[in-house]
Amino acid sequence: MCTHTGGGKRENAARHGREAFFTLSPSSPLLDVDSLNEQLRPTGAARLRNVQQPDQAYGLIFNLDNVIANTRAALARAWKDLSAAKGLPCPEDTLRLVRYGSCPERIMIDVLRWSPDPKVVRALCWDLAEAYGAALMEQTTPTTPGLREWLDSAATYSVPCAAVSTLDRPTARRLLEKMHLHDHFVHLQSADEMCTTAQSFLSSALQLQRPPNHCVVFDDCPLSITAAHNASMKIVGIRSKEQPAYRLRGADVTASSLSELKIYNIRRLFANTDLEFGNLVKQQSTDPPRIRRIRNATL
Missing domain, CATH: 1.10.150 (DNA polymerase; domain 1)
Structure with missing residues (x-):
């Protein structure tokens, strides 16, 4: 459950264009994007597992309202x-x-x-x-073509998935059971648990135990593109007649069907993460190397 951030913490989160929220416990610290990326960063055995099975390092978040159902x-x-x-x-x-x-x-x-x-x-x-x-x-099949095959592939490679919806939890659960997709999602985020879209994404990343900067959102709403980027996540825009490609130009990649993408494409989304705009990178100097003169010490 979220509450509004207050004082300097809210200003600090807004200054960096990031979302943050408090948990139910009043003594818990502010959970923002940077702290979640640091706390959920894989270390030790989890890091070795991600080296051997790199697909498991990422989490997938699907918008139930637009991608799964209509x-x-x-x-x-x-x-x-x-x-x-x-x-x-x-x-x-x-x-x-x-x-x-x-x-x-x-x-x-x-x-x-x-x-x-x-x-x-x-x-x-x-x-x-x-x-x-x-x-x-009455909707018994997913709206996005190839969604069921994608979820089966994610389960094969042990990639955790979460669903985010503006519906209440019982209705969203019954809808997933109607489509026989309820077993594919580790977490279901309903509208009565979070305030904003970005906070729903952050809460889903926390439940998936994946850093937000290792999560991918699947949605067809332009507002979700901004929310996902504010949460340091990647987003796949689903094109349709209602949402053409020019409205989703802010997405990292767009597709009209999930059959056009493979699980391997998730890793490619994060291939140039360190080279994105705004990140600190090392720059090689073009100056010639300095010649150091060695002087013999004299007694």
Whole structure:
């Protein structure tokens, strides 16, 4: 569980463009990106294991809402079913606000003008939630092509995986069980446990026992690209009709299907980590070597 950082610690985290959060214990220190990278850095036997089996050094974090399932399509269908059942208007242009996570109460009152009565709107929101849950449970196959084969390959090479979702934990768990993917994820991060997207990524890295700078996020949201980079993670952008390649140009690599990538490509994402912009590197000098004169000591 996270709380807001306060005082100088928050300013220090914001100054470096990093995310941080406190754990439930009040005596625990601030968990930021740099401290997690240092604490989870492999040493001893874990370091030798990563040398022999380098794929195990990395962790994979998947966005359940966009990569595994399609919550946008399920929510749009829920709005259409609700409007048809109640005989209320719901233009196609309004669904754009739904896809970007606008408040349903504000849409019903201010945009669609279904009813000015808060009690009626509250009842409609309950009906919308039931229709949304029913539409989600109808999705039995992953949205991204090649996802199931990728998760099987990750299990073969012992690469831990985590899922991040804005749904509550019981709904997300039932959705994964419906797709028969619940056994592939070591950790499931729900929306009621973390505040921001970057903090959800950091918490998933902590549960996977992998440093954040050794984790890869799979998502199709431009905001997740910024959140992953703030958490010192790599990100694979999943292209689609709703999210074309030009919107995901900040991602480290983009793909329309996970069948285009292999587990080996994860290691290649970290091949030039020390040569990225902003990191300190050694520069060779072009000056000629100095000639040292040896003088004989005289008595």
